[in-house]
Amino acid sequence: MPATLADAIWTTKSGSRSWLRNGALAVVGSLFVAACSQIQVPMWPVPMTMQTFAVMTVGMAMGWRLGAATLALYTLEGALGLPVFAGFSAGPGVLMGPTGGYILPGFILGAACVGYLAERGWDRKVWKSAVANTLGTLVLFVPGVAWLATFYAAADGPSIAGTGAETALGAAVVTGVVPFLLGGALKIALATAVVRAGWGVFNRLRG
Template sequence: MTTPTTTLASRIWQVSGSWKKQALLVVLGSLFIAICAQINIPLPLVPITLQTFAVLAVGAAFGMRLGAATVALYVLEGTLGLPVFAEFRAGPAVLMGPTGGYLIGFVLAAALVGWFAERGFDRRVLTMFGVMMLGAAVLYIPGLLWLANFTGYDKVLELGLYPFLWGDLLKAALAAVAFPTAWSFLGKR
């Protein structure tokens, strides 16, 4: 096992040790996720959004703890009534609805991607692509298990996984190019 390294956020903005900077970063990250959630293609139960890209990118850029805290704040904001979820939805009913499992999976996926990024996996194209795909897979676990309550297990993959796979590949490819490029621009440490 390798030891943690610098994340993009700490390299760019020196957030380590500054709780005010970390708090601001968490709020700004949750806003970024909320904006990306509104870029969507509506489907019957679960829309296709840029939200998953934002969640995984925040995890990679912020690291395990700060990334998970950012996504948890986003979920809390939406649950408390701020219209931050896809299609400007909000409230506890969204968390209890078909997409609730994915929202919980977002926190787990951001933490996992952040853990790998802290260990330098975000600095190479192939490893970053793999980490993004692993993060996507992790968020599907609670997402699909919860969605099955609404679709039945016979339809859950058809409605909750298959329509999203091409987008996941594209988002992972985007991050796999963007993160190593950013590190190259900043100079690797």
């Protein structure tokens, strides 16, 4: 059995063709993440973008090395000025801003996490896929929250007053995690369903 869904869809031997295949998949994957980053779904308490859904899907479908490389390419594209970040934003300023930690290194680590588990068969069962995507989402949020907390801790940063928290880290959790829990759960479920559907199609075609 192929190690990942990408291996099942496009199998090649090692060598120059392998590099061509991996490069093509990385480009397509980065464009997929860029497209999903522009999608906003009205939700309570905040609108939901589809970025983390794309990150989890790419990581699980491609494995940890290619998944992480794809998100690194996506980050590089945005840093160089291509409008691939949410709201068609771009530039180093996004990565250095309050939400930059979610992208770098959050997206890369999240994709690597789910990709590592997928290569060990966690994408073959629904409940394991859901657990893998949950762990990947948590890994993604850790550097994002840590980076956001530094802005609350800075003397000229946003005030924690009104967040209901007493510390910079608490304020980062309140504003950078809690509003996105419902949307995060839905995206975990959707990423799980998409990859499982992909395996279903492959298994039916294989007979």
